[in-house]
Amino acid sequence: MRAFTVLDLFEPERQRLTLNEISEGIDLPKSTTFRILQTLVDAGYLVQIDSMHYGLSHRILRLGNCVLPNLGAREIAHPELEKINEATQETVALSEFLGTERILIDVIESTHALKLSLRVGEIVGLDLGATGKLFLTYHPEAREHYKDKPGFSGPAFEKDISGILKKGYAFEIGTRFVGSAGIALPVFDMNNKCRYSIGIYGPDSRLRPNHAKFAELLKSSAQRVSAKLGSTLTLP
Numbered sequence: 001m002r003a004f005t006v007l008d009l010f011e012p013e014r015q016r017l018t019l020n021e022i023s024e025g026i027d028l029p030k031s032t033t034f035r036i037l038q039t040l041v042d043a044g045y046l047v048q049i050d051s052m053h054y055g056l057s058h059r060i061l062r063l064g065n066c067v068l069p070n071l072g073a074r075e076i077a078h079p080e081l082e083k084i085n086e087a088t089q090e091t092v093a094l095s096e097f098l099g100t101e102r103i104l105i106d107v108i109e110s111t112h113a114l115k116l117s118l119r120v121g122e123i124v125g126l127d128l129g130a131t132g133k134l135f136l137t138y139h140p141e142a143r144e145h146y147k148d149k150p151g152f153s154g155p156a157f158e159k160d161i162s163g164i165l166k167k168g169y170a171f172e173i174g175t176r177f178v179g180s181a182g183i184a185l186p187v188f189d190m191n192n193k194c195r196y197s198i199g200i201y202g203p204d205s206r207l208r209p210n211h212a213k214f215a216e217l218l219k220s221s222a223q224r225v226s227a228k229l230g231s232t233l234t235l236p
Helices: 002-008 019-026 030-043 058-064 073-088 129-138 140-146 155-167 204-228
Strands: 046-048 053-056 091-097 101-108 123-125 170-173 180-188 194-203
Touching: 002 019, 002 030, 019 030, 030 046, 073 091, 073 101, 073 194, 073 204, 091 129, 101 129, 123 129, 129 140, 129 155, 129 170, 129 180, 129 194, 170 204, 180 204, 194 204
Parallel strands: none
Antiparallel strands: 046 053, 091 101, 091 194, 101 123, 170 180, 180 194
């Protein structure tokens, strides 16, 4: 795990790192960090560029070329949606950000008779539901489209946005359908952008008392999906 943490420190704008930078980045002593670096150099995943700097080797590039070409967010996230659905018995969905709207790209419905039914391919505005509020939080440029809509500007709205960033999730009640509720968490892509969201949706009567527990469950799944999509971010 320490070795993978070292590899995750490298970015397009940080292609060369010193021992000090890596040691600080993984929060380990220089002596321990040096041993990890030597292991990675010996294994062929890092190269020592000069006496000061380390960089990724072409072996990493070879691995990148082995990524399945058709492996998308839906295929990566679906097993996590199944786990959440099994644990909560509620409707679970994966949404993708489209600029000023969002589209549902995967849905597993609740087993309860009273449930929130969602449809794959459905396009929804960002002014509705927890997922919409979440995308507006992570995409300030999209807020311009909704600034004239009541409740989507001003101190109260900014407080909502700050709260979502602090908690790491959006929880909305009755903004899409009366009596409904939703909990949504961000999923980040390889550029560390919030391109997707995983959420749980259902009746307010069931989600409200369980929203904190459900949010923790979603957080674990969103973190795993983000990592598999190439993100290096850690969810709040």
